[in-house]
Amino acid sequence: MTRPQTHYLTVREEDGKVVLELRDTWRLASLEALAASVEGLCATRPVRNGKKVVLDGSRLEALDTAGAMTALSSVERCGGTLAEVSLTGFDDRHRRIAELVARRLGERGEIPLEPPRLDPLQRVGSVTLRGLRYFVRLVSFLGECLSGLASTMVRPATLRLKECAIQFERVCVDALGIVSLVMLLIGIVVAYLFAAQIEKYGANIFIVDGVSIAMARELSPIIVAIILAGRSGSAFAAQIGSMKLNEEVDAMRVLGLSPLRVLVLPRIVALVLAMPLLTFVGDVVGVLGGMVIADRYLDVSPATFTERLQFAFSTDHLFVGLSKAPVFALFIAVIGCLKGLTVENNTRSVGINTTATVVQSIVCVILLNAGFAVVFQELGI
Amino acid sequence: MSGNGTTPIIEVDGIATRFGRQIVHEEVSFAIEPGTVVALIGASGSGKTVLLKEIIRLLRPTAGRVRLFGEDIWSTDDERQLSRIKNRFGVLFQNGALFSALTVGENVALPLRESMRLPPELVRSVVELRLRLSGLDRDVAAKMPSELSGGMVKRAGLARALALEPELLFLDEPTSGLDSINARAFDSLVRTLSDSLGLTVVLSTHDLETLEGIVDRIIVLGERRVLADGTLSEVRSSDHPWIRSYFSSRSE
Numbered sequence: 001m002t003r004p005q006t007h008y009l010t011v012r013e014e015d016g017k018v019v020l021e022l023r024d025t026w027r028l029a030s031l032e033a034l035a036a037s038v039e040g041l042c043a044t045r046p047v048r049n050g051k052k053v054v055l056d057g058s059r060l061e062a063l064d065t066a067g068a069m070t071a072l073s074s075v076e077r078c079g080g081t082l083a084e085v086s087l088t089g090f091d092d093r094h095r096r097i098a099e100l101v102a103r104r105l106g107e108r109g110e111i112p113l114e115p116p117r118l119d120p121l122q123r124v125g126s127v128t129l130r131g132l133r134y135f136v137r138l139v140s141f142l143g144e145c146l147s148g149l150a151s152t153m154v155r156p157a158t159l160r161l162k163e164c165a166i167q168f169e170r171v172c173v174d175a176l177g178i179v180s181l182v183m184l185l186i187g188i189v190v191a192y193l194f195a196a197q198i199e200k201y202g203a204n205i206f207i208v209d210g211v212s213i214a215m216a217r218e219l220s221p222i223i224v225a226i227i228l229a230g231r232s233g234s235a236f237a238a239q240i241g242s243m244k245l246n247e248e249v250d251a252m253r254v255l256g257l258s259p260l261r262v263l264v265l266p267r268i269v270a271l272v273l274a275m276p277l278l279t280f281v282g283d284v285v286g287v288l289g290g291m292v293i294a295d296r297y298l299d300v301s302p303a304t305f306t307e308r309l310q311f312a313f314s315t316d317h318l319f320v321g322l323s324k325a326p327v328f329a330l331f332i333a334v335i336g337c338l339k340g341l342t343v344e345n346n347t348r349s350v351g352i353n354t355t356a357t358v359v360q361s362i363v364c365v366i367l368l369n370a371g372f373a374v375v376f377q378e379l380g381i
Numbered sequence: 382m383s384g385n386g387t388t389p390i391i392e393v394d395g396i397a398t399r400f401g402r403q404i405v406h407e408e409v410s411f412a413i414e415p416g417t418v419v420a421l422i423g424a425s426g427s428g429k430t431v432l433l434k435e436i437i438r439l440l441r442p443t444a445g446r447v448r449l450f451g452e453d454i455w456s457t458d459d460e461r462q463l464s465r466i467k468n469r470f471g472v473l474f475q476n477g478a479l480f481s482a483l484t485v486g487e488n489v490a491l492p493l494r495e496s497m498r499l500p501p502e503l504v505r506s507v508v509e510l511r512l513r514l515s516g517l518d519r520d521v522a523a524k525m526p527s528e529l530s531g532g533m534v535k536r537a538g539l540a541r542a543l544a545l546e547p548e549l550l551f552l553d554e555p556t557s558g559l560d561s562i563n564a565r566a567f568d569s570l571v572r573t574l575s576d577s578l579g580l581t582v583v584l585s586t587h588d589l590e591t592l593e594g595i596v597d598r599i600i601v602l603g604e605r606r607v608l609a610d611g612t613l614s615e616v617r618s619s620d621h622p623w624i625r626s627y628f629s630s631r632s633e
Contacts, residue, residue, distance in 0.1 A: 028497075028507070028546045035503055064546040065578065069510045093579055100577040104513040346481035346527040 008037040009074060018078050021056040026067025034067060038074040053078050055098070058089030068101040141338045142331075145268055148260050163266035171232040171267075172274030176281065178231070179224055183215075183282035186223060187289025190214055194290075195297050204298040208308040211290030216317045220282035222369055225328040228275060229361035233336035236267050237357040240340025241350040249341065259341065268333040275329035276322045283321065316381055324372050331368065332361045388451055390415045390549055390581050391436060396445035398431055405431055407605040409445070413583065413598075415548070418575050420592055421585040423602035424623065429585040430475070432602065433553055436583070437472055438463070449549070468496055470549035471542030475557065477534035479526035485512075485537045486522030492544040507544070515540040516570055532563040539570075550574075552584035556591055564588060568595045589628070 010021045026034055053075045057063070063071075075085045082102045087095055118126065152159045194210040240263055243249050249259050287309070294300035300308075339353040339360075389412035398405040405428040413419050421429045434440040436447050438454050447454050449466055457463065479488050489508045493499060499507070509519050515536040521529070529537060535555060542550060555571065556564035572595040575582050586592065592599060592613055599616045601608040601624055609619045617628050 031497075031503055031507070032499060065510060065514060065543075066507050066546060069506065073506075096577040100514070100573065101510065104516075105510065344527060346525070348482045 008034055009041055011041060011078070017052045017054050019054045019056050020071075020074055020078065021058075022060045022063075022071055024060075025062040026060065026071055027062055027064045028066040031066050031070065034070045035073075038070060038077060041074060041077070053085055055085060055087050056089050057087060057091070057094050057098070060090065060094055063094040063097055065097060065101050068098045069105065071098065072102055072105065137342075138335070138338060142334050144260060145264060145330075145334055145337075148265050149268065152261075152265060158261065159269070160262060160266050163262065164269050167266050167270035168274060170235070171228065171270050172277060175228065175231060175274070175278060179227060179278050179282055180285045182223060182227060183220060183286045184289045186219055187211065187215060187286030188293055190219065190286070191290035191293035192297075195293060199298065204294075204300055205304070205308055207290065207294045207298055207300060208305055209312040211294075212287050212309055212313045213317050215286035215290070216283050216313070216321045218321070218369070220279050220286055221321045221324045221328065222365065224275065224279045224282050224325070225332065225365040226362055228271065228278070228329070229332045229365065230358050232271060232274075233332040233357045233361045234354045236333065236336030237339040237343075237354045238350060240264075240337060241343035241353055244341060244343045245345065245347065245350060264333075264337040264341075267337055268330060271329040271333040272326045275325040279322055279325040280318075283318065320372075320376055320381060324369065327368060327372075328365045331364045335361050335364065387414055389413055389448075390450060391583065392446075392448040392451075393432075393436065394446040394448070396432065396435060396442045396447070398428065398435065398440075399443045404605055406442075406602075409602070409605075409607055411600055411607060411610060413581060415581050416575070416579050417597045418572065418582040418584070418595055419598045419600060420596040421583065421600050421602060422587070422592070422627070423608075425587075427602045428605075429602055430553055433551055433583070433585055437470065437551055438467075464496070468492075468545050469547055470551065471545070471547035472551045473535065473538045473542045473553065473555060475553040477526070477538040479529075479534060479537055479541070481526050483526075484522065485517075485524050485526060485529070485540075488526070488537065489522075489540045489544055492541065496545060508540075511540040511543050512537075514543060514574065516566070531558045532560075532567070535559065535567060536570075543574075547580070549581045550583070552582065554586055555584055556586065556588045561590070565590065565594065571595060 008022065008024055008026070010023070012019050012021070055071060055075060072082055072085065076082065082105060085102060087098055090098060191207060191211050194207050198204060198206055198210070240249070240259075243263070249263075252259050252262060291302055291305045294305055295302055336357045339357040343349045343353050391413040393412070394410050396406050396409040409432065421432065423429050431440060435442045436449070438447075441455060446456075450469060452462070452466060454463070454466060479485065480491070483491065486505075486508050489511050490504050493504050493507055508522060512519055512521060517533065517536050517540065521533065521537065526534060526537065535558075539552075539555075550571075552571065556567055559567060568591050571582055571584070574580050575595075584591070584596075596613065598611065599613060600610045601616060601619075601621075603621075603623050608621050609616045609624055616624060619625070
């Protein structure tokens with residue numbers, strides 16, 4: 001007869017039964033050592049089926065559920081089953097713990113703790129499909145918004161003016177400071193850049209053409225759009241997303257309010273109105289920045305600057321820039337609102353969607369701008 | 382409930398709580414013996430959750446002392462002493478408070494991974510044990526908390542609270558938001574755990590059936606103090622108007 005022994009566990013055979021005697025404290029804190037004893041025992045001991053296995057707890061000092069689980073696993077290793085294990089010598093408290101664990105544990109198996117990992121090909125496929133589905137969803141949501149806007153134009157009374165005004169204040173009035181600051185600095189930097197090149201040819205006066213056209217046609221619309229994507233698009237996604245999470249959006253539907261009318265359209269209207277206005281502010285401030293640099297480094301006085309501006313700057317340039325702004329605004333608002341409405345039922349999703357709004361809006365604005373550049377070039381504007 | 386030489390596992394001594402000019406508790410004192418299931422009841426706004434938070438050291442009371450396992454938890458800032466105390470109790474928050482970025486299994490494994498070094502296969506088997514003890518199947522482990530029903534969220538939260546073999550369990554409204562079948566099943570689960578593992582359970586509740594079913598002792602909070610304290614029949618026989626209307630409005 002073999003008698004493998006460890007500190008925690010001894011095995012003996014009595015009357016054809018296998019007796020596993022537990023010693024010392026069987027607790028979570030020493031779980032690793034306990035598991036090792038059970039392993040060691042099983043390594044030295046051939047498993048024999050058909051024998052009755054008895055757990056002896058008479059020399060046990062402490063037991064908790066993790067300890068009981070390990071003790072019961074030694075029963076299974078010796079060929080017994082949890083259903084038929086018999087316990088002897090346990091004091092009341094320990095017996096209750098062991099019985100509860102034996103009852104609840106049933107059969108054991110591997111459990112995956114992490115969600116299943118996809119192989120790279122599956123991932124490419126699932127990301128592509130998700131991207132395509134999202135694109136379809138975006139286009140159809142854009143359609144919903146446009147048809148909502150169209151029906152609002154037919155019946156202006158359905159527009160929620162108060163909500164529009166609140167949103168307008170947030171996206172336009174509150175953004176004036178940051179837009180002015182950024183555009184002033186951009187104007188100055190662009191003017192420096194031109195000044196350094198123009199000076200070589202003594203064509204100082206052309207700083208006016210360069211700065212004003214660059215600001216009005218490209219820089220101001222693009223940079224204002226990027227600021228608003230970061231400032232307002234993300235806010236739309238976060239606001240609507242947390243309302244969705246809090247079931248406020250569902251409550252609205254139940255109360256017969258359309259989230260499209262209450263949440264989405266006012267934000268779109270506010271942003272579409274705000275963007276051209278802010279772009280115009282950006283134009284003016286940017287050109288002012290250029291004027292300062294022209295005066296200091298190129299000896300073009302503000303008076304000369306304005307005179308040249310009237311001559312060189314056709315309003316076409318201004319309208320090109322201002323006509324792009326509402327389109328950018330529409331896409332930023334639509335992406336922000338859609339991302340808000342598609343927040344899933346967990347807090348992490350709000351953060352993910354907010355970030356995605358900013359990234360997608362900026363990419364979208366740059367793509368649209370490239371499209372505009374081609375179209376205006378072909379039209380010769 | 383006092384006596385036979387055992388030291389109380391929780392002692393709340395003269396707790397007062399004020400938020401600005403609003404007074405929540407003035408003089409709340411009680412002691413809880415190991416192995417009992419105690420319910421905190423009281424009207425909404427009577428400060429049950431606030432009191433629980435003060436006992437588990439989330440919110441500092443304005444005055445008074447709280448002792449857990451004989452140690453005054455508000456008199457020390459020693460991280461190691463506190464984490465030793467914190468590993469001896471588990472908390473089930475009202476809405477489960479499962480971390481939404483982790484699977485259920487990872488949620489339960491988190492306290493194990495944080496406070497002890499165990500090989501992954503042992504963590505996995507302890508997680509399975511916890512889920513089983515809380516009455517969940519093991520395939521729940523791979524799910525995200527957002528995929529669970531309300532009852533399963535509570536059970537998963539309980540599994541996480543049980544992760545480190547606590548001696549003391551705090552349950553904040555464990556049966557709120559559950560249907561009555563699920564609520565009773567959860568009650569009997571709590572009672573089984575308490576009986577088998579010798580757990581001390583402190584729960585706040587509005588559920589009269591929980592009180593009738595599994596609770597050894599009831600502490601009634603109201604009017605900024607403890608209105609009544611005792612077994613169900615003792616509390617029921619109190620002639621305080623709120624307690625009388627509480628029991629009469631629900632048991633008929």
